[in-house]
Amino acid sequence: MRTIRAAAVATGRSDRGQVTVEFLGMTPLIILTLVLLWQFVLVGYTFTLAGNAADEAVRAGTAARPGERQGACRAAGLDKLSGGWKGGAEVNCTTGGGYVRSSVALKVPVLFPGVVAFPFTVHGEAGAVEEAKR
Secondary structure, eight states, X not given: OHHHHHHHHHHTOOOTTHHHHHHHHHHHHHHHHHHHHHHHHHHHHHHHHHHXXXXXXXXXXXXXXXXXXXXXXXXXXXXXXXXXXXXXXEEEEEEETTEEEEEEEEEOOOSSTXXXXXXXXXXXXXXXXXXOOO
16 A cells, blocks of 8 residues: 555655545435435335325224215325325225225325336225214
8 A cells, every 4th residue: 555655656646536536426326325215215104104094094984974984984084194195095995794994095206206207006905893873
């Protein structure tokens, strides 16, 4: 190492600024890695939201009258979703054999909309026993 440095000094060259050049070369890779990590965080958060929306929808569906079940289910499923997820959300409730099921489909938002299409939809499902109506 000392002989290389001595040779660089002897020829009038130095390695000053080399770290800056290497960092600038790596910057696009670092940024791309951060963008991909953030997109994966959005995917994970969408899974959480889909499960929670399905739970809320089935909870409201079991408490509603049979004729009002789909409306109550949909309203409760969409209630806590923010704009990025609410736009393409699909919420459905079905009843059969004293059991209410809800199904929620959410599209994963893209970090840079319009630049890349992210064709990934997350599904959440939940079920509960119908409440007895008196």
